[in-house]
Amino acid sequence: MNRFAELLDRLAYEPGRNNKLRLITSYFRSVEDPDRGYALAALTGALSFKHAKPGLIRDLIAARTDPVLFALSYDYVGDLSETVALMWPKPADSGDVAFSSCPPPRPSPARGEGDAQNIEQPPHNKSSTAAASVSVPSLPAREGQEGGYHGQSGQEDRQPRHHHNNPPPPTLTEVVTTLRSLGKTELPGQLARWLDELDETGRWALLKLVTGAMRIGISARLAKTAAADLGDKDPHDIELIWPGLAPPYLELFAWLEGRAAKPINLDPVPFRPVMLAHAIEDADFAGLDAADFIAEWKWDGIRVQAVSGRDARGQMLARLYSRSGEDITGSFPDLVPSLHLPGAIDGELLVLRDGRVQSFNVLQQRLNRKVVSPKLTKDYPIHLRAYDLLGEGETDLRTLPFVERRARLVAFVARLNDARVDLSATIDFDSWDALTAARRDPGSAGAGDDAEAVEGVMLKRRDAPYLPGRPKGQWWKWKRDPHIIDAVLMYAQRGHGKRSSYYSDYTFGVWTSGEDGEQLVPVGKAYFGFTDEELLQIDRFVRRNTTEKFGPVRHVVHEPDQGLVLEVAFEGLARSPRHKSGVAMRFPRISRLRWDKPPREADRLETLERMLRSDRAVPV
Amino acid sequence: MSPAPDYITGMRPQDILMPGPAGLCCQPGGFHIDPVRPVSRAVITHGHSDHARPGHGAVLATQETLDMMRLRYGDNFAGRTQAVAYGEEMRLGDVTVKFHPAGHVLGSAQVAVSCDGIRIVASADYKDAPDPTCAPFELVPCDVFITEATFGLPVFRHGDAADEISKLLASVALFPERAHLVGAYSLGKAQRVIALIRAAGYDAPVYLHGAMEKITGYYRSRGVALGALRAVKGVKKADLAGTITLAPPSATSDVWTRRFPDPVTAFASGWMRVRARARQRGVELPLVISDHADWDGLTATIAATGAGEIWVTHGQEDALVHWCRARGLAARPLDLVGYGDEDESDAVPAAEDAEA
Secondary structure, X not given: OHHHHHHHHHHXXXXXHHHHHHHHHHHHHHOOOOHHHHHHXXXXXXXXXXXXXXXXXXXXXXXXXXXXXXXXXXXXXXXXXXXXXXXXXXXXXXHHHHHHHXXXXXXXXXXXXXXXXXXXXXXXXXXXXXXXXXXXOOHHHHHHHHHHHOOOOOHHHHOOOOOOOOOOOOOHHHHHHHHHHOOOOOHHHHHHHHHHHOOHHHHHHHHHHHHOOOOOOOOHHHHHHHHHHHOOOOHHHHHHHHHHOOOOOHHHHHHHOOOOOOOOOOOOOOOOOOEOOEEOOHHHHHHOOHHHEEEEEEEOOEEEEEEEEEOOOOOEEEEEEEOOOOEOHHHOOOOHHHXXXXXXXXXXXXXXXXXXXXOXXXXXXXXXOOOOOHHHHHHOOEEEEEEEEEEEOOEEOOOOOHHHHHHHHHHHHHHHOOOOEEEOOEEOOOOHHHHHHHHHOHHHHOOHHHHHHEEEEEEEEOOOOOOOEOOOOOEEEEEOOOEEEEXXXXXXXXXXXXXXXXXXXXXXXXXXXXXXXXXXXXXXEEOOOOOHHHHHHHHHHHHHOEEEEEOOEEEEOOEOOEOOEEEEEEOEEXXXXXXXXXXXXXXXXXXXXXXOOOHHHOOXXXXXXXXXXXXXXXXX | OOXXXXXXXXXXXXXXXXXXXXXXXXXXXXXXXXXXXXXXEEEOOOOOOOOOOXXXXXXXXXXXXXXXXXXXXXXXXXXXXXXXXXXXXEEEOOEEEEEEEOOOOOOOEEEEEEEOOEEEEXXXXXXXXXXXXXXXXOOOOOOEEEEEEOOOOOOOOOOOHHHHHHHHHHHHHHOOOOOEEEEOOOOOHHHHHHHHHHHOOOOOOEEEOHHHHHHHHHHHHOOOOOOOEEEOOOOOHHHHOOOEEEEOHHHHHOHHHHHOOOOEEEEEOHHHHOHHHHHHOOOOEEEOXXXXXXXXXXXXXXXXHOOOEEEEEEEOHHHHHHHHHHOOOEEEEOOOOOOOOHHHHOOOXXXXXXXX
């Protein structure tokens, strides 16, 4: 458990993807089975046991600490698991022994390493301090105090660690296997025993694990990639066999280390690596013939793969995967009954209300939910818009040209005959000019009332097979132009990792009329979009024009005639009560630095409010 | 001496030491301890700049503390100076003063002030954990113990510093192409970290930010073994791969770091125990190494002094006062202003920053 705790601890602070991979791979290399397998399971979210509730953790700590000290500590630390991990008292048995066996006022030579330290001191010092220290013993007072001191003492901390009766800390395997079989009433006692045995980091990791709140910025995909790195394999290969594997993944590690053959996936509903598109540039069109392509709307939802099949006993199974292969079925149980024919659909997850596609902001309410309540599924009805058919029954369709797959998809969706699944419409066009017009105004080109949820246009070669990854020249995405506003830089914050010496996170604002006249109100934050050279320029500007510092944040000058105007591109707007301005941007990034523009000419909040009200206007 | 006999006047502890605007004042002795404003006679516990300030008429301190003040402020940092050894007893006015090792940094002292049979120990900053770069903390039994409370919450338990150094060295081994930058306060913490790195068997040169060269040189001149040290200034970026550099905490997030190949930012401080604090500073490798006593150290020391009355100075006073009172000890916060925690205040002067 301690090794795993160290890994989590280090990962929690590491900002860089490649460095995270290195840390995880190094852990897999140095830790044995089955511990590393359970670690992989924990990182991929594959562990399932009934999680401990925060109330239980609170009860445990309340029984062991002074409530005032706990309240002050919790207030300072701000995180329950961490507070408990840090202030969990050392087991009481050793404390008593250590304390009563040595008289409290120990003179200095007994306490430190007076002789071991390498500083030269005049010899008379030691003898005189020792004599002075023992010369004023006030023993009665101390004996009176000892009573309240048991178990809280740090005295045993300073003793060499050779307590008898101290069981070794549990391994990750012990923790996982015990948690799986443990009854609800046994949980508090077991948890307390483990907390006694572990160190601070170990306790923190244990509490993260048992409360199911890891939140250390590691995706399942990243953990699988780290495992793949162990054996120089392609993470896609792990993705393909993953659904057939179970913790602690002994056969996976055996294969990765070259000790055994690749595990065979017998899963009836496997994930298939997703095909992705390249962004198209204006210059690309010259070499492309419109007649070779089929165009569809690019919907602003979540790309998924919905797979159905029958297991060995003939039971129907359905699973929903994200585009990286993560199983997200649990978040969308309301879609499962609709996937009642064996096949694999590549499509977009959307929220539809009264037949109308809702914005991504609405769909967002359905994401990353631990509990999917009936109210949630009713208020945010989920829908699958089908783009492609990768398999039908036992047949793999991926080698067929897109036109043929499309024909089968049309028939498949018709047979499915389910209100929650429909076909992605194609766009009629005979020239690139016609498609350009459609992209500019999806509403009159077939998208109708759903035009607002259209993110752009997809172009697919009629003869393209379904290939994993991002093959050249097969699929193109042609996004709609983003919204653009001119905003004023207000605050800058240092970045993380490689950017930690640069002010690379920018809060920007637009003008509005306030009580004190014209003022800037923050409307968003962006930390990319600029070039390396532009980053240097902004960083220099920030350092030279800081008016105040708040920790890592700098308040940058923003007056009507002084300051920096940033051209900000973004994909959409939503109302947000959490922001002072009342609006929140989706995917904002810095598209240009407007050194030429005085801040007074930047945009106004009213402009954003108009965008919110109107249908998506095409920016000039 | 007071003209009236003791049984009539009955000296109370607060008659001996009292907080005032300039800091802790000893009226019967005619001096202040670690005054924050210039005074005529100052007793200084250790060389950190919030405790040792320039401009006093006379300064009584250990030789090391006087040397450090001279290094920082120049020769004329005080009107007169007098060095005192640990354990040496001195008469100042109506009181007796004695210095005892505080284990905080080289030359750091607790000051025991005795008068009329009452002994008050002003411990200033102290730690009871082992430190190869300074004399170990000495427990001084007393009637009133004045304690700091920098880490005065039960969440602060510092653990074994050697384990933290292992973390650092493991990271250096795992990322040989990256530089490791360790933020450490330049007086005391930096030298302790270097000594711990050596104790762990790492014998490659350790690089230093320009702001810590002088004080580190002083430590060596006092016999503290630190192994091969190099100035980082002028070293080629590529040559810093796989190395360890010590720098003041503020420098580890500044433009200065751009000279290092993909640096891993570490920070050696007791604050690193709390994740939010580490993350707020953009630290990637927090090292819980403190020169202050942790919660267990504070409470164990308070109990072991035998003092019936505890005065709590800078830090998390509330929790420590509460703890004392729950154990039947008279305790109160002293509300002294002007003392900070050095890790939060180790700013690099602009000029040094540019050169280093």
